[in-house]
Amino acid sequence: MRPHRSLLALSVAAGLLGSGLSAPPASAAPHRDPAHADVLFVGAHPDDEYQSLATFGQWKERRGTRTAVVTITRGEGGGNAAGTEEGPPLGMIRETEERSAVGLAGIRDVYYLDKPDFWYTLSAPLTGRAWNRPPRRPDDTLERLVRIIRATTPYTVVTMDPRPFGQHGAHQQAGRLAAHAFRLAADPGAFPRQIAVEKYRPWKADRLLAQNWGFGGPSGPRCEARPAKDPRSGLPVVGVWPGARSRDGRTWAQIERDAARRYVTQGFGSLPAKVTTPPERMPCEWYTVLARGGRPVPAPVRAQRRLRPLYAEFRDWTRRAGMPWLANGAQPAYPARPSATVPEAARAPVVDGRAVPGEYPGPEVALGHWEGTPCAPADCSATARLTRHRDDLYVLVRVTDDRQGAALDARTDCKRHWRTDAVEIALDPGGRSDDTSTVLKAGILPFTAHGGGACAARDADNHQGPAREITVASTVTRPYTGYTVEARIPLALLPAAADPERLTANILVYDSDTGDRTGKSRLAWAPYTGAQADPYVWGTLRLPGYVPPSGRPPRSATLPLDAARSADSRASVEQYRRTGVPLAGGPRA
Template sequence: MLWAGCTALGVVVGVLPLAADTARAGPVPTDSLGRTDPAHTDVLFVGAHPDDESSSLATFGQWQERRGLSTGVVTITRGEGGGNAVGTEEGAALGLIREGEERKAVRRAGIRNVFYLDKPDFWYTLSAPLTATVWNPSPQPPTDTLSRLVRLIRATTPREVVVMDPRPFHQHGGHQEAARLAVEAFRLAGDPTAFPGQITREKYPAWKPSRLLATNGGFPGPVGEKCGKYQAEDPHTGLPVIGVWTGTTARGHSGRTWAQIERDATREYATQGFASLPPTVETPRAKLPCEWFTVLADSRTPRTPATREQPGLRPLYADFRAWARRMRMPWLANDAQPAYPANPSTSVPAVAEAPVVDGVAGLGEYPGPALRLTHWEGARCADEKDCAADVRFSRQADDLYVFVRVADDIEGYALDAAADCKRHWRTDAVEIALDPQGRSDDTSTTFKTGILPFTKDGRGPCAERDADNRQGPASRTAPRLAVASAVTDPYKGYAVEVRIPLDGLPAPADPERLAVNVLLYDSDTADRTGQTRLAWSPFGSAQADPYVWGTLRLLGYASPPDQIVQPARIPQEAARSSDSTASVEQARRTGVPLAGGPRRPRREG
């Protein structure tokens, strides 16, 4: 590998074998009696949350079955910030449930060891820099997560490291940051000057894996058995891409394909709604796809792909390009920033009298145009009765009024307003997102509210804030927010009306740059999973990317001169490995300390 010499990183040309040859990373570590080190794994996957490995389990299962290659999984958080489709648990309690789901899922692919780093998971963000600050809060050093990953590579001595896609667009910031850290740990684990105490005090070896792969779920390769032999290059980076066919029949599994076994594993993630996936993979075997991996680095036949510079990068993309350059992999930033479409815009009329927040658009309350919400994600609406929505705005003094009218044919699950007014995307809901200055790079400096138009036992609407400057029930995080809804009987849809005090936003609202998106979540089931999403500005991760949001011009508005900028409050609660019986038993069995922490120095003699 060329990294050790601090020169350009090499990558291999062409299609590679499914996994590294044994000789490439030296002999498998053994103890004084010749027994294999119980911590050793041939392949190490690094993800951010439980279920991140789920789309690669068909590959890992085949590698073990056909080549005898073991896989271990590193999961940096336990997904405490995710949804819960089966209960009301959140935070650390949810994290421990998700650990149990992950351990059951990966065992179906023959994976025994999952190493958790006990880092906090918060909400869905597109920002790797924000994720890095949450994972390494003061007084921890900013390299704390990195040092733990380096230690785990040295402890588990893998030949291959598999990471997620580090590229920033339409990609969870946790996934990005996990991939960035794993790429850097791949480089540093073999350098004895990197975190030297792990070598001198803890007696880990400096270990250099032979190959680095990144999952490439968006690669448009062929399907069918031949996809595994398809010679391909990633269209953005020029790096080689390899495929592993999911239609291979698993041995000793009654003729089931690895695609079916992976589906069985994925359905273990009930909290994430994956149990609602069809139990049987209906795709004909001849049309089953490959799982694709980009070869980021290999110890053989190196070359350097071409680098294409993009001008005018926005801050998140400029940060990624700077990281790629530091890693001596500048080609990873090729085409990283997409061609964003023009942002929609509208003027918000001021009204003399404040609208009555009652779920009805009264005469003269919303004199502006009705703005259409269009398809963003999920299944498209079958027709206007299936799902459709528009939004209107008006302003009176320091209050912004929003009226959303929704056509819908089937009521989603009615959540409990008292115990479960959160994670609104699980059922029918409206989300309103505002970036006061129109300059945010992530949603920690924005105001976002999710509104359930109906709740359990006919208790009416409820509102919460999620993935923004504050999170939690609106009664606590936005006490002056007013919400009302009107649900048709018989059910044909609903309307939501909201008053948002502009002087309660995280920063003063710029009357020329206030950025807004309005989103609709449509669910036609009772299993707390959504099917269709609409948005006023429907591009990429429309709920999480302020670069996408439209602009509201507040005619005649001036923000209060004494309004302050509020610092973000982001959850730091994380489940601990010491509270997990499975993690404690694994640490005893493998000798790898909990949470990737340091081990006690070995006594001499």
């Protein structure tokens, strides 16, 4: 069965394929299907679309183009700058934020696939396994997305960059799924029950675009008309200028900022209310053209050699997807790992947030800036010392800081430490991990509310939750000029036996400088992109004389996989009644 479209819709689409993004295909007017969208955005979390809202708003105002959004999770695993909710309750709050934000760009429909958001990872494969965990089939999320494309019949699909380096694994996986679903939705042999039983028709969308946040194109109104190519993939890049003014006189950049500030739980409420960048200095919102006329846009393939496992997996995926050029330059030129020797102390240090002579006989290592706002030494700088006593690793971190961040409640909120001043210690027992599900990561708050001291929790690692077996203490200067954190980490807590020659680690400091639970600057011993979540970056710790006890087999990861449900969302249920698209992209009765 061929996809059905009106001649008007086909002619409009064909005439605009080569004209950039300023005038996307519009609806065949009037379009009677309440579920139809001219543009469908596919993201992983609420707020993933916000840096494209100036684009979607302009398209609607100029041509009446309808955009809908697919959000695969509700962001249950993210931080919360507005309260202590987490898991499904946080997901419901984030749905409300998203619907409010996208409404400013004229978007009414947001479809959730009810997949779990577990924590920040840089691994698309780990994300895929979590989204399709048993008893779900390995293609469950893909099937749901294909169904929504067939239900909403978009001409243009916009998604996230599927490339792996330096971005959330859930963003990568959303881009991968969108690329597959874009192709499979037109194939009558793909998920045939949707056609034979549910009475959907195959649907061939015209264009597939991927957000390209890192593209360094020109600024100002001419950026829309300038032909450009992505330097890595070789694919065309097109843009929409947010400096254009809407009918109410505001720039679309300002409307997008107003929308972003609706995402209060993610700290976006602290963004300045007014956009002060002159319009002529605003760059476009850039999109890589992955497919045109329903087919991938080809580009030269430049194969990389000696790929690490995560990047080899991505290369293999691009070949299966028919877009091998996306793997061009995907693996960065990682710098040499730093290294340090951790001597054994004659006596166990006293964990009290202080270092007395002899407790830490090894050298002091400095932490460097790796993300966020660069800062002077008096603003944020740090050093660390490490030692071992028997089967315990001791870490002491001294931090210089000019302004104290928010004090969180140790009883209810000792988690997601990156929201305020904090220290993080990450340990990969064998130095072979491809993601952090096989490592230990402890986040330590040096001070807490109600005069409390330090507290620690594990996050984004093999086993999240309170870190009761990790002993922590701190001292905080008065008047405030910084703090010292000290920790004892039993090596028995690692997901596998520590290899005394291959153990890798990173030590990180988060600097907030604000009381609104948002971060500003980040430091690390191994200060390269992805320092907190990319084990390929971490430095080597050598433990001379250490022999791990026998009988420590690797432990499987436990991920928090509770997801909010569309059936429990009044807005989602009302949308289903209006559009007829089943909740969570499920089968149509």
